[in-house]
Amino acid sequence: MMTMAVRCAFWVGVGAAVLAGCADHTLPWAGGASGALGALRERYPEVRVREVNQRVRAVYGTAMTSRATPAGAAGDWLSQYGAVFGADPLELEAFRDVPLRRGGRRVFMYKQTMDGLAVVGSSLRLMADEARGQSRVLYAAGRIAIRPQGGLPAPTVTPREA
Numbered sequence: 001m002m003t004m005a006v007r008c009a010f011w012v013g014v015g016a017a018v019l020a021g022c023a024d025h026t027l028p029w030a031g032g033a034s035g036a037l038g039a040l041r042e043r044y045p046e047v048r049v050r051e052v053n054q055r056v057r058a059v060y061g062t063a064m065t066s067r068a069t070p071a072g073a074a075g076d077w078l079s080q081y082g083a084v085f086g087a088d089p090l091e092l093e094a095f096r097d098v099p100l101r102r103g104g105r106r107v108f109m110y111k112q113t114m115d116g117l118a119v120v121g122s123s124l125r126l127m128a129d130e131a132r133g134q135s136r137v138l139y140a141a142g143r144i145a146i147r148p149q150g151g152l153p154a155p156t157v158t159p160r161e162a
Contacts, residue, residue, distance in 0.1 A: 036083035040064075049084075056084050057143065063129075063136035070128035070135040071097070074108040077126055077137040085124060085142040087112065092124060104130040105138070112144055115152050119145045 037056065040047060048061030065080065067073040082089050096109040105127055112122035124142035128135050 036081050040081045040084055055086065058139070058141040059084060060139045063138055064140075066134050066136045068133070068135065070106040070130055071108065073128045073135040073137050074106075074126040077140065078110070078124075081140075082124070084140075085144045086146050087124060087142065087144045088147070100127075106130065110142075114145070114147060117152070121145075 037049070040059065041049075044062050044064055046062045047059060047064070049056055050058040050060075059081070065073050065077040067076055078087075078092065079089050082092065091113050092110040093113060094108060095111050096107075098107045098109070099105075100107065108126045108128070110124040110126075112119040112124070122143055122145055124144060125140070126137055127139040128137045
């Protein structure tokens with residue numbers, strides 16, 4: 001189940017995208033990973049992307065979304081560009097918020113679920129700074145599973161049998 005803070009951040013980000021008025025009247029993440037990556041590169045041309053096996057694993061190189069708080073900046077980035085990793089914002093659940101010792105930075109960690117089930121080995125991390133009254137996302141990294149076509153198969157054993 002997604003925490004209330006992540007849901008609020010998601011809807012705030014969606015509202016911001018709608019109010020900003022995307023040129024083709026679609027949300028940046030609506031086109032999947034390629035649409036989100038295109039939107040990210042258009043907004044932040046100096047952004048760097050690390051790919052492994054044609055999947056984005058890290059985004060870095062420039063300060064990105066900015067809000068009054070690190071949590072707000074992370075939530076905004078996630079709602080606008082989370083699909084870069086193949087993530088559906090509704091399938092991510094915040095589980096840790098770690099302040100770093102130096103530099104006024106925080107790391108927000110998310111885990112993925114599908115149909116309410118935890119996806120083992122998945123993770124998404126966003127690092128945001130707290131400099132000069134504006135917080136910005138500086139780095140994002142993740143390993144997100146892609147939903148199988150047709151959805152998840154029905155369980156073949158009960159929890160008791162497992």
